[in-house]
Amino acid sequence: MSEKDVLEILGKKVALGESANVSFNVAKLHTQNRIDVPVIIERSKKPGPTVLITAGIHGDEVNGVEIVRQIISKGINKPKKGTIICVPVINVFGFIHMDREFPDGRDLNRVFPGIQGGSLASRVAFKLVTEILPHANLVMDFHTGGADRFNAAQIRIMKGEKNLDELAKIFGAPFVLYSKNINKSFRKTCYNLGIPALLFEGGKSFHINSTITNTGVNGAKRVLHHLGMLRSKFKVSKPKKNCVYVLNSKWIRARYSGMFKSTVSINSVVKKGDVLGHITDPYGSFNHAVKAPNNGYIFNINESPIIYQGDAIFHISTRLKYDEV
Known part of the structure; x- marks a missing residue:
């Protein structure tokens, strides 16, 4: 067996055709209990590419975790060729407490590539990047919208x-959505290492939405099918609608504090001046209509x-790759 036939990861050697569940541990809780980050490895007997599927960089983004859970539970992660590595919950510390950050208060997605002897979050980032x-x-990284903001299902990549x-x-x-790589993010680190990464966003924190999870799972299946890695037992369906490519976008922010109710649904196409929602007060004396500043998609x-005044309430496209609005 050649050296290429054996994958050594976190001290575990996994040959072609083998499966393994390994974990890495960088610290204990204050109670001295170990917290392990599970890593699920599935290898085909036939050589091929290695796809890394991750979620839970933010502990409260359970929708992304659910997508990877379904990929594993349905056996989609058992490849026809090559290797699939799944890390369903990178920030296990945050996931336990349903908290976005690590116990040290740091956002894991702002400390990559990490430092071996750094903060707790930095050590986890370092372990992920080096091991x-x-x-x-290829990386497929699944995320969820935060702070009560519901994201339409979307892929984020750089232009060009x-x-x-x-x-x-x-x-x-x-x-x-074409967006720049954020400094010290996982996606930026992948870019720096020359590893292509698809970042999926969909839904909102603390919630599991079946439409979003179905989109994520079906999207992963399509990519694996394209790479020749999806087994023939799984059906691959075409998307119901063509993708909308957003070159530029902006946040519509609240001009007033108050009670808020949207009157448009996610994925809506709106025209300039359309009423998107209302900001009111509890006493029935104030009603402000939030209007679209331009034609675009609400995603x-x-x-x-x-x-509160200044809060982001809608994200709207301002320029598309193709003139669709």
């Missing part, structure tokens, strides 16, 4: 990456019933 990420030829353009189209989410809605 797991180098094996990947033809390979990711093709994969985003194959994934088939309703929206492809994020704040679902909090109480908002």
Whole structure:
């Protein structure tokens, strides 16, 4: 057996055709209990690419975790060729407490590539980047909207990456949002290492939405099918609608504090001047209509019933790759 036939990850050797569940541990709780980050590895007997599927970088983003859970439970992660590595909950610390950050108060997605002797979050990032990420030829990272803001299902990539353009189209989410890589994010680290990464966003924190999870699971299946990794037992359906490619967008922010109710649904096409929602007060003496500043698609809605002046309440496209509005 050649050296290429054996994958060594976190001290575990996994040959072609083998499966393994391994974990990495960087620290204990204050009670001295170990907290392990499970890593599920499935290898085909036939060589091929290695796909890393991750979720739970933020502990409260359970919708992303549910997508990866379904990929594992349905056996989608058992490849026809190559290797699939799943890390369903990277921030186990936050997941336990339903908290976005680590116990040290740091956002894991702002400390990559991490430091071996750094903060708790930084150590987890370092372990992921040095022990797991180098094996990947492609990353699919699943996220969820935060702070009561519901994201339409979308893939986020940088402009000018033809390979990711093709994969985003194959994934088939309703929206492809071109956005810059945030400094010290997981996606930026993948980019720096030359590893293509599809970042999926959908739903909102603390919630599992079946439409979003179905979109995520079906998108992953399409990408794996494209790579020749999806077993023939799984059906692959085409997206119901063509992707909308968003080149530029902006947040519509609340001009007033008060009670908030949206009157448009996610994925809506709106025209300039359309009423999107209302801000009112508890006493029935104030009613402010929030209007669209331009034609565009609404792909994020704040679902909090109480908002404050300056809060982001809608995310609207301002320029599309193709003139669709």
